[in-house]
Amino acid sequence: MAKYVAKRLLLTLVMIIIISFAIFVALNNTGVDPISFKLGLDNYTPEAAAELREKLGLNAPLVVRYLRWWKDMLSGNFGYSIAHGYSIRSGLIAKWPATLEISLTAMIVSTVIGIGIGMLSAIWQNSIVDYLGRMIAAIGNSVPEYFFALILIQLFSVRLQLLPTSGRVPAGAVTFWDRLPNLILPVAALAIPMCGNLMRYTRNTMLDVANQEYVKLARSKGIPEWKVYIKHVFRNSMRPVVTVLLFRMTLLLGGSVAVETIFSWPGVGQVLTQAITASDYSVVMLYTLMMAVLMLTISFLVDLFAALLDPRVRLDK
Amino acid sequence: MSDEIILDVKNLSTVITTDRVPVRIVKDVSFQLRRGRTLAIVGESGCGKSVTMQSVVKLVSRNYHITADHVLYRSFRSGAPKEYRLDKLAPYGRVMRSLRGPEISMVFQDPMMSLNPVYKIGDQVIEGLLQHNPGMKKREAWARALEMLKKLGIPAAEQRINEYPHQMSGGMKQRIVIAIAMICDPQIIIADEPTTALDVTIQSQIMELMKQLQTEDRKSIILITHNMGLVAEMADDVAVMYMGRVVEAGPIQAIFENPLHPYTQGLLKSVPVLGMARDKPLIAIPGSTPNPADLTEGCEFAGRCPYCEAACLRGVIPSFEAEPGHQVRCLRSAHGEVN
Numbered sequence: 001m002a003k004y005v006a007k008r009l010l011l012t013l014v015m016i017i018i019i020s021f022a023i024f025v026a027l028n029n030t031g032v033d034p035i036s037f038k039l040g041l042d043n044y045t046p047e048a049a050a051e052l053r054e055k056l057g058l059n060a061p062l063v064v065r066y067l068r069w070w071k072d073m074l075s076g077n078f079g080y081s082i083a084h085g086y087s088i089r090s091g092l093i094a095k096w097p098a099t100l101e102i103s104l105t106a107m108i109v110s111t112v113i114g115i116g117i118g119m120l121s122a123i124w125q126n127s128i129v130d131y132l133g134r135m136i137a138a139i140g141n142s143v144p145e146y147f148f149a150l151i152l153i154q155l156f157s158v159r160l161q162l163l164p165t166s167g168r169v170p171a172g173a174v175t176f177w178d179r180l181p182n183l184i185l186p187v188a189a190l191a192i193p194m195c196g197n198l199m200r201y202t203r204n205t206m207l208d209v210a211n212q213e214y215v216k217l218a219r220s221k222g223i224p225e226w227k228v229y230i231k232h233v234f235r236n237s238m239r240p241v242v243t244v245l246l247f248r249m250t251l252l253l254g255g256s257v258a259v260e261t262i263f264s265w266p267g268v269g270q271v272l273t274q275a276i277t278a279s280d281y282s283v284v285m286l287y288t289l290m291m292a293v294l295m296l297t298i299s300f301l302v303d304l305f306a307a308l309l310d311p312r313v314r315l316d317k
Numbered sequence: 318m319s320d321e322i323i324l325d326v327k328n329l330s331t332v333i334t335t336d337r338v339p340v341r342i343v344k345d346v347s348f349q350l351r352r353g354r355t356l357a358i359v360g361e362s363g364c365g366k367s368v369t370m371q372s373v374v375k376l377v378s379r380n381y382h383i384t385a386d387h388v389l390y391r392s393f394r395s396g397a398p399k400e401y402r403l404d405k406l407a408p409y410g411r412v413m414r415s416l417r418g419p420e421i422s423m424v425f426q427d428p429m430m431s432l433n434p435v436y437k438i439g440d441q442v443i444e445g446l447l448q449h450n451p452g453m454k455k456r457e458a459w460a461r462a463l464e465m466l467k468k469l470g471i472p473a474a475e476q477r478i479n480e481y482p483h484q485m486s487g488g489m490k491q492r493i494v495i496a497i498a499m500i501c502d503p504q505i506i507i508a509d510e511p512t513t514a515l516d517v518t519i520q521s522q523i524m525e526l527m528k529q530l531q532t533e534d535r536k537s538i539i540l541i542t543h544n545m546g547l548v549a550e551m552a553d554d555v556a557v558m559y560m561g562r563v564v565e566a567g568p569i570q571a572i573f574e575n576p577l578h579p580y581t582q583g584l585l586k587s588v589p590v591l592g593m594a595r596d597k598p599l600i601a602i603p604g605s606t607p608n609p610a611d612l613t614e615g616c617e618f619a620g621r622c623p624y625c626e627a628a629c630l631r632g633v634i635p636s637f638e639a640e641p642g643h644q645v646r647c648l649r650s651a652h653g654e655v656n
Contacts (some may be wrong), residue, residue, distance in 0.1 A: 213430035219376055220425075221416035221445035221497065225409050232433055309437055311481040 001314055004307055012300045019292045024066050026073045027285045057137015078286055083278035088286055092271050098168055099260065099267030103252045105183065106190035111245060114195040118202025118241075123229060125207065132201055146258040149189035156185060157260070166264040190255055194248050201244050205237040209243045212236075235309070242305045250291065323393070323537050324350040327386040329404075331365075331372045334380045338477040340610045343369045344561040345633075350505065350554075352393065353535040356553035356570075357542060359584070365561040366541045367426075369506050374421055375408035386598070392420055393488060393504065408534070418445040422498040425604045428490035432482035438493055439478040442466070446500050465496045469526060488519035495523070499530065505516045524551060549573065553564060557581045560609060560617035563636075567643035577645040579622045624649055 034057070035049045053059055057068065072079065078088035113180075121133040157165040169179045210233050218232045260269035268287065275283035286314065307314045341410035342367045350356045354625045358366045381499040387401040422445075425431045429617065433439060442465065448460075459478070466474040469492045482490060508527065512520035524547065526616035531538055540551055548555060549569070550620055556566040557580065565578040576582045583602035604621040615630035616622070622629070628648055637650045 012366065069431060137562045211423055213427060216376060217425055217494070217497065218416055218433065218444070220423040221408075221448060222372070222414040222419070222466070223415065223444060223448045235435055236433065311523040312483045315484070 002034060004314065005304065006124065008300055008303045012296050013195055015117040015296050016293055017294070020070070021066060022288055023285055023288050023292065025062065027281050028062065030281060036190050048143070060218075079271070079282050080265050081273070081275070085281040088283060090266060092286060093172075095266060095268045095271055098169075098265060100258055101251065102167075102183065102186045102259070102265060103104045103188060103256050103269070106187045106194065106247075107252060109187060109250060110191040110194040110198060113201050114190075114198025115241065117195075118199040119206060119234065120161060121199065121203040122206035122210065124250060130168055130203075133203065135292050137200040137203075139202065140193045142194065144258075145189050145193055145255040146262060147187070148192050149259050152185045153187055166262075184263055186256075186259050189259050189262075190252055193255070194252060197248060199243070202237065202241050205240050206233050208238045209233045239306055239309045242309070245303075246302050249298055250295050253291065283311075321352045322349050323352045324390050325371060325387070325389040325391075325540075327388070329372060329383070329388060330386075331377075331384040332556055333368075334382065335507055338610065339382075342561050342609060342621070343372060346558070346563050348556050348563065348566060349430070350537050350539060352504075353531070354538055354553040354632070355531065355538040355540055355551050356554045356556065357540045357548040358556050358558060359542060359545070359548055360558035361543055361606065363609075364558045366558050367509050369558070370423075370509060370539060370541060373403060374417065374423065374507065375380065375403065375406070376423070378406070390421065390505075391414065394420070394439075415449070418503065419449045419601040420503055421502040421505045421507065422501065422537065424491075424494055424498045424508040424511045426505060427514045428487055428494050430515060431494045432490055433474075434482055434491075436481075438466075438482065438485070439463075442478075442493065442496050442500055445497065449501050459507070462500060463499055466492075469499075470522075470616075471496075471497055491515060491523055492526070495526065505537045505539065507539045507541070510543070511540075512547070513542075513544075520547075527551075528567055529592045545585065557584065558610060560606065561648060562617055563644075564618065564647070565643075565645045567640075571640065571643040573642075575640075577639050577643070577650055578618075578647045579624055579649075580618045583621075585655060 035052055035056075036044060039048055039052065042260070043048075056240075057065065060068070069079075075087065078093060080087055081091055084091075094305055117133045121130040153165050156163045163181050163185055165185075167182055169182050171179070206229075210229075215228060215232050218228050223231075256267065257269035257272055258263075259265070259274055261265045264270075271283065272287050274280070275287070326349070327347050328345045329343060330341060332339045333342050334340075338475050345501070346365075347367050348356065348358075357454055357523070358369065367482045368377075371377050372381065373388055375383065377383070383404070385404040390401045390403050392399045392401065401412070401416065403413070403416075403518070407447060432438075439459055439462050442462040443455070446458045446461060447453055449456070463474055463478055466478060469476050471489065471492055472637075478487070482493075482513045485493070491514075495511075506527070511527070512523050515523065525569055527538065528551065529614070530536060531652050538551075542548060554567065555569055555572040555573070556563045557578065558564065559580050565572065565576065572581065576585055582604070583600070586600040587602060589599055603623075607617070607620060614632065616625075616634045619625045619629045626648070634646050635651075636646045639645050639650050
């Protein structure tokens with residue numbers, strides 16, 4: 001087990017280095033010259049550009065600049081937005097808590113509801129719970145987050161006037177209950193599609209496992225049905241479900257870009273949309289790198305879970 | 318019902334509904350299992366032999382509809398025999414579950430698929446034991462499991478008990494499955510093609526093992542198989558099934574020495590024998606099994622039977638007693654025509 005984890009961890013680190021290098025090279029070759037942005041049209045002269053280039057260290061070889069980039073990042077300096085001049089540390093990194101607040105809440109909510117209803121759907125196959133669950137799953141799977149966001153605003157904010165349309169109450173002096181109304185709609189918009197996906201996946205995997213011979217053997221031991229489902233069916237369905245769940249996390253963060261814009265939620269999604277429209281490549285680069293690191297971390301977690309749940313993975317030489 | 322009969326099944330039928338079309342898979346099956354004996358249920362794939370036994374213990378899906386005059390199980394466990402009407406019990410109710418394991422247990426066909434891949438061998442063996450002995454300590458159960466593995470001839474049992482199914486060979490896994498079936502000391506073991514997935518040398522070891530357990534502990538075995546050689550070796554009584562019906566049943570000598578139903582005769586002739594004359598062709602039953610949904614009336618075997626006549630195509634063919642204890646469902650026996 002320890003050897004397996006160490007191997008995966010090493011692999012993840014190597015992947016991060018390769019991907020970060022690829023991102024660095026790719027964005028360096030986009031043809032967007034940061035210097036012209038920095039100087040602006042009015043001040044641009046070739047001499048001034050060359051001087052600034054030298055000052056910013058842009059004449060150094062690519063590899064040297066790449067290593068410098070990492071060195072700065074590791075010491076907490078993430079650079080500056082080229083278009084707007086803000087430090088990425090305060091402008092992007094500091095926005096993560098707001099994004100994680102809605103996406104993690106959405107993940108927890110959709111995991112509990114999605115897996116829960118998926119399980120019941122499988123146990124009571126072809127019952128009313130199953131039909132309703134499958135209907136919700138079909139809708140959740142086919143309608144994107146931003147569409148739900150618009151419908152939810154229309155219904156709960158405009159028509160019923162129950163919940164605020166947008167904004168975030170920052171953490172601090174206020175209680176959780178003061179902050180909750182602003183959270184509900186964005187979380188719901190993110191959670192519904194994910195919920196649908198997990199429901200369908202949990203149901204289908206469990207039905208698949210329930211038809212296995214070892215489940216029949218478990219029943220032939222005379223153990224009660226709930227034990228059959230928890231110990232034998234659910235446990236063996238967990239591995240694929242956890243894989244889907246964790247990989248949905250990155251989609252959730254991607255989805256939050258649109259949802260944050262709709263709800264004026266001050267998270268990284270908003271920063272990213274601004275950065276893309278302004279060709280603000282240092283911000284885009286860092287966002288891309290963060291997403292890549294997150295994806296690799298999740299991959300690592302998936303492997304870790306697989307090993308914990310399945311001895312065939314754990315004991316593989 | 319004689320004292321020595323432990324399981325008495327009378328007119329058991331199972332209808333399976335798939336896509337709203339009901340199909341009768343098991344039709345009026347009756348048989349009796351004697352205590353300490355082996356009953357073989359023989360027939361080709363798809364004849365309903367597995368469904369019959371799963372219907373008896375009610376380990377079936379919701380789309381199976383089971384009816385029977387009676388399915389009577391007689392427990393000889395403590396003192397006076399206690400009778401259970403299995404056909405009246407809820408499939409996953411408390412009483413039925415209390416019988417599964419300590420009274421009736423099963424060994425399934427494919428040892429590769431019968432064990433849960435994520436639990437240790439030992440945990441899977443003791444699961445039933447802990448279920449049926451409330452208050453038993455896990456350590457005690459573990460010791461019993463270890464003892465059982467040793468009894469079943471598993472080498473290095475102390476180490477094996479801590480391993481996972483994927484670390485074992487097919488023969489070892491089937492021994493584990495037998496250990497799971499035996500751990501609660503049941504009176505009936507239903508073995509559904511227990512050796513089909515194994516190679517021949519392992520096959521004989523496994524059967525040897527079951528035979529030994531039977532003689533030591535006076536267990537009754539129901540052996541579901543299509544292997545006539547295995548039947549000859551193991552069985553005391555035989556029931557031959559064809560398309561959901563028992564077409565011939567009786568003691569082993571009667572079936573092997575004086576087979577009366579054309580299907581049984583065909584089945585016995587089609588077994589290849591080592592040292593058989595080279596120029597002699599292997600006889601096969603002509604045609605193939607019909608779709609069970611197409612069978613509405615008459616003898617199920619009529620389409621493939623060399624002796625088929627007009628009367629065979631009408632109604633339900635009744636069962637005749639050709640000699641004491643030897644039943645056959647064929648009109649030729651009614652006429653007294655024998656071979």
